[in-house]
Amino acid sequence: MTSIACRYEGGLRCQALHEPSTMELATDAPTDNQGRGECFSPTDLVATALATCILTIMGITAERHGWPLEGATARVKKSMTTTGARRIETLEVWINLPTELEDSARAVLRRAAEACPVKKSLEGAVAMEMHWA
Numbered sequence: 001m002t003s004i005a006c007r008y009e010g011g012l013r014c015q016a017l018h019e020p021s022t023m024e025l026a027t028d029a030p031t032d033n034q035g036r037g038e039c040f041s042p043t044d045l046v047a048t049a050l051a052t053c054i055l056t057i058m059g060i061t062a063e064r065h066g067w068p069l070e071g072a073t074a075r076v077k078k079s080m081t082t083t084g085a086r087r088i089e090t091l092e093v094w095i096n097l098p099t100e101l102e103d104s105a106r107a108v109l110r111r112a113a114e115a116c117p118v119k120k121s122l123e124g125a126v127a128m129e130m131h132w133a
Helices: 042-065 103-114 117-122
Strands: 004-010 013-018 023-028 073-080 088-096 127-132
Touching: 023 042, 042 073, 042 088, 042 103, 042 117, 103 127
Parallel strands: 088 127
Antiparallel strands: 004 013, 013 023, 073 088
16 A cells, blocks of 8 residues: 655645655646646556556556667646636547567557556546557
């Protein structure tokens, strides 16, 4: 179990402390929702969690097989609803793997990415689209 302590700083900014590592991060409300947009918004962190989870799970799989994954990237685009309750409508992720990976390794890594815990947690609540290169 991981504990994260969060504190409201005022001005729609929050500070979060990852207690095991003592790393901190700040969030702001986005500019389209009354904020300054000077930091990640809470929904930006959801999008970031998806992309970094995909890379991390692929990294675990690549290390297990001895495949080079350094330089792999994931870019995520978050779209919010424009009507009704404000929420994440879609997350679109572009994943680029190192060119030297064989097709069989790419297939294994893709299956691993599709099963990442963040993606599994969001399925059914948020539309997600993955693009592979």
